[in-house]
Amino acid sequence: MSDRLTIALDAMGGDQAPRMVLRGANLARKRHPQVEFLVFGREQDVQPYLSKLKKLRQVTTLVHCDDVVSDSEKPSTALRNGRNSSMRQAIQAVRDGKADGVVSAGNTGALMAMSKMVLKMLPGIDRPAIASFFPTQVGESVMLDLGANVQCDAQNLVDFAILGNAFSRTVLGTMEPSYGLLNVGAEERKGHEALWEARDRLKELELPGRFHGFIEGDDIAKGTVDVIVTDGFTGNVALKAAEGTAKLISSYLRSTFKSSIFAQLGYLLARRAMQKLRKRTDPRRYNGAMFLGLNGIAVKSHGGTDPVGFANAIGVAVDLARGGFLDRIRADLGQLDRTAGPARNGNSSAQAVAG
Template sequence: MSGRLTIALDAMGGDQAPRMVLRGANMARKRFPNVDFVLFGRESEVGPMLDRMKRLKQVTTLVHCEDVVSDAEKPSVALRSARDSSMRRAIEAVRDGRANGCVSAGNTGALMAMAKMLLKTLPGIDRPAIASFFPTLRGESVMLDLGANVHCDAQNLVDFAVMGNAFSRTVLGTLEPTTGLLNVGSEERKGHEALWNARAQLNEVEMPGRFHGFIEGDDIANGTVDVIVTDGFTGNVALKTAEGTAKLVSTYLRRTFKSSIFAQLGYLLARRAIEKMRKRTDPRRYNGAIFLGLNGITVKSHGGTDAVGFANAIGVAVDMARHGFLDRIRTDLERINRHPPKARAAAV
């Protein structure tokens, strides 16, 4: 996609909003000089901050919204009562074609419910999925679903694989992605029936790259495949386990280097290498979960992130819009529907 892009931002979503949102947008402005922003939020809170960021203000339109969706608000309540909320208005800008994508660090459940109702799903997609990318020994991989769908059938998993494949090619730049189904073992008869049927269908599906088959939990960090497909229950557990493990290792390192004078001297000698590792595993670098399967680009930033993390979430939305992510998914789905795999009928 050539020309200028417009990204809608929920200025009131996140633990440190709106300051974090504006600072993140200002960082993204420097990285993406061809992007305009539409900020949705309370003018009394957002306006004075925006006035102090002269260059950001030049490429930003502020739209006043009185309502704010709280983190504790139930999705059903938010759908009924928060019609003038900053979150909903940002999604509406995408629906109406006034923005190429939206980013919010607000309530995940409410964001998904609003996005699904306002944007609808793409033709051929039954359920949207939450996807994000992970650091691996080989680079980066994308995993989905991370919590939107606790129970999934075989067709849902196949849809996730198609969407994850398109995301890997669009955002991560992988030309021929490999795809794997997360399971309790790599053997053919491991797992449950939905996984077996999904594997049979994916062996027949024509999409760029290669279907690897079943993978196990340790394959995630090893980078065995580029696209990791699973149900939302398993994916969310894997995500939180990875985040907790990263914090555990970081805490152990800090305690170790403070344990003695010799350990502190060792830290001074290894400081550059440790800083390099810290940057490589910094969760802010991988901030920005994507709602795949919707007829519009919606990116969910972590609610507790800072400006650096929010800027990276904006970057994900920009990359998806710039490289025609939705068009790639539509093309892939059309190809599959035109040539349905033989295994699908057998599985049913």
């Protein structure tokens, strides 16, 4: 792999685009000096901000696009009418080999639909999954799916385990990751048939690391496994519940430290510790959800993030590209095809919902 990488950016995606996107790219440039950028967006909107960032301008090529995919646009509408949009053109740069990955803070459903149509799926993978980091008591884990597939069959869950396993090795650096299926209990007969079937298949697969079996909701924060596998419905609920809980605790802490003069004094004494806690739980640190299973690297940034968060999303794309994530997935799937036979490529009847 070449030392240089090119990342395509949808400059028009996000609440504060294009300013946030360009400032984020400038931060990423400092962290990853080997990276160059293809920036897609309306030149009249992007150029005024880019002209103020001299060093970023030196490693950036701006490609004018007239159209923008709005946050409220339906994925089907974006597919029909967004061929000349900044989002679509950025994705096509990956397909055409002009970029090693794409990052957008735009419409999630549209980005998923366009990425799947333009980049296609990896051979042997039926549906893409949204994956993201979770902070745990022992470090970090990855969970998938977080909303792309509301209904999943056993093969979908097995595919997600394969994708998450490779991601953990590539980005988190866990060479022997543990992985488990999120369930309503750890007992053998808890859950539904798709989970039971997926468990039995995963026991037979020779993936790197260790299959833990079933895990429960409290195992997510404990860090019981490195890869948490679930359907998009459950994963999205778990994600939003975790985000809400983090905001609740933050709110409680703020109100508690303001409750009295002694509490304020206590905050001053604990300020350094509180700063460490704030940094550890900063959602910007975990910004950058990956669309795994595509024949290309696509990363979705939170639309409401700031430059720091967007820079972290770019960093995820860089890590995936530099770590040879797609090659690892292809190698894993090839090995499994040889050991598991025709059953690995069984058709799925699960319903996918991008959003």
